[in-house]
Amino acid sequence: MYFKENQKIGALLDFAIKKNATDLHLIVDSAPILRVDDKLVEIKDIAPFDTASMRAALDGFFSEDGAAELKELKEVDFSFGHGECRFRANLYYQKGELAASFRLIPNKVRTFEELGLPAIIERFVQSSQGFVIVTGPAGHGKSTTLAAMVDSINKNRREHIITIEDPIEYVFEHNKSIISQREIGIDTNSFGKALRSALREDPDVILVGEMRDLETVEAALNLAETGHLVLTTLHTNSSAQTADRIISMFPSHQQDQVRSQLANVLLGVVSQRLLPKVSGGRVLATEIMVVDSAIRNLIREGKIHQIPNVIQTSSSSGMISLDKVLAELVSKGEVSVDDAMSWAIDPKSFKMMVY
Numbered sequence: 476m477y478f479k480e481n482q483k484i485g486a487l488l489d490f491a492i493k494k495n496a497t498d499l500h501l502i503v504d505s506a507p508i509l510r511v512d513d514k515l516v517e518i519k520d521i522a523p524f525d526t527a528s529m530r531a532a533l534d535g536f537f538s539e540d541g542a543a544e545l546k547e548l549k550e551v552d553f554s555f556g557h558g559e560c561r562f563r564a565n566l567y568y569q570k571g572e573l574a575a576s577f578r579l580i581p582n583k584v585r586t587f588e589e590l591g592l593p594a595i596i597e598r599f600v601q602s603s604q605g606f607v608i609v610t611g612p613a614g615h616g617k618s619t620t621l622a623a624m625v626d627s628i629n630k631n632r633r634e635h636i637i638t639i640e641d642p643i644e645y646v647f648e649h650n651k652s653i654i655s656q657r658e659i660g661i662d663t664n665s666f667g668k669a670l671r672s673a674l675r676e677d678p679d680v681i682l683v684g685e686m687r688d689l690e691t692v693e694a695a696l697n698l699a700e701t702g703h704l705v706l707t708t709l710h711t712n713s714s715a716q717t718a719d720r721i722i723s724m725f726p727s728h729q730q731d732q733v734r735s736q737l738a739n740v741l742l743g744v745v746s747q748r749l750l751p752k753v754s755g756g757r758v759l760a761t762e763i764m765v766v767d768s769a770i771r772n773l774i775r776e777g778k779i780h781q782i783p784n785v786i787q788t789s790s791s792s793g794m795i796s797l798d799k800v801l802a803e804l805v806s807k808g809e810v811s812v813d814d815a816m817s818w819a820i821d822p823k824s825f826k827m828m829v830y
Contacts, residue, residue, distance in 0.1 A: 595793035605742035634679035670694035714764035762797035802828035
């Protein structure tokens with residue numbers, strides 16, 4: 476599926492870039508909508524789309540194969556380059572009308588420092604084997620953090636990095652490493668199949684865009700166990716919830732084995748939120764779980780509910796509590812109490828830190 480330049484869409488994408496938006500939404504009976512600093516903003520000087528103008532705007536947007544896929548499946552994901560940026564797009568139907576969402580992906584991969592990520596993350600990507608998971612809600616920078624991890628390895632080590640994505644977001648250039656980027660639907664048919672074949676492609680590092688199902692989780696765990704560094708994402712709200720979600724995906728008779736396997740391969744979990752700053756823009760708040768002997772034992776023994784306490788009391792090991800970071804941002808006047816509270820893992824504990 477290939478993006479074809481369209482003057483009207485191109486102008487809207489340019490405007491989104493100019494306004495530093497993260498997303499652009501096109502829906503019939505609505506003017507174009509931008510998401511700026513996590514808030515939806517209408518472009519008021521553009522008339523709302525009707526059925527005809529929406530189809531005209533999106534007509535010929537991609538190849539005939541893509542148009543056929545949209546007609547059959549009713550929704551398609553793809554990515555494309557535009558100017559100095561890339562966009563991830565989803566075309567779909569709502570109330571029988573065509574609609575589209577575009578997510579801005581900067582061309583430049585930012586460093587850990589530029590993103591405001593804790594230095595401890597460097598330790599995760601220095602490992603040659605293991606499992607690193609980046610979690611958080613949609614739109615809170617998980618893909619950007621993974622891209623920074625891949626870029627760090629690419630600049631510092633001679634490795635073969637394979638990425639499996641749906642669709643490809645950041646495009647990497649070979650540096651010290653060589654990078655094979657595989658897109659679902661174009662280069663492979665599924666995450667599971669791509670992961671199984673990865674063993675025959677001589678990888679050192681494997682990035683899995685998202686662990687969506689049991690097949691993908693099982694294959695990723697096996698790759699981490701067989702001498703590879705696996706980087707991936709999961710839609711969970713905390714480190715403890717991440718471990719629990721992975722284990723619960725397996726049938727009950729396999730869960731003891733999976734607890735042991737996960738405890739052995741997991742290096743760390745990065746759980747992040749992007750919060751609107753009082754002064755404008757957004758700031759990153761990150762929870763870090765470094766998997767040490769205490770965490771491994773809790774995972775093996777099924778005592779995952781105790782993990783938050785270990786994170787809170789293990790700052791000397793590089794662990795960082797999300798609620799503590801949120802409280803610090805409030806005390807510095809960077810974010811409001813209400814915004815921080817909405818993302819706190821333990822609101823009661825958070826209140827005690829703030830008040």
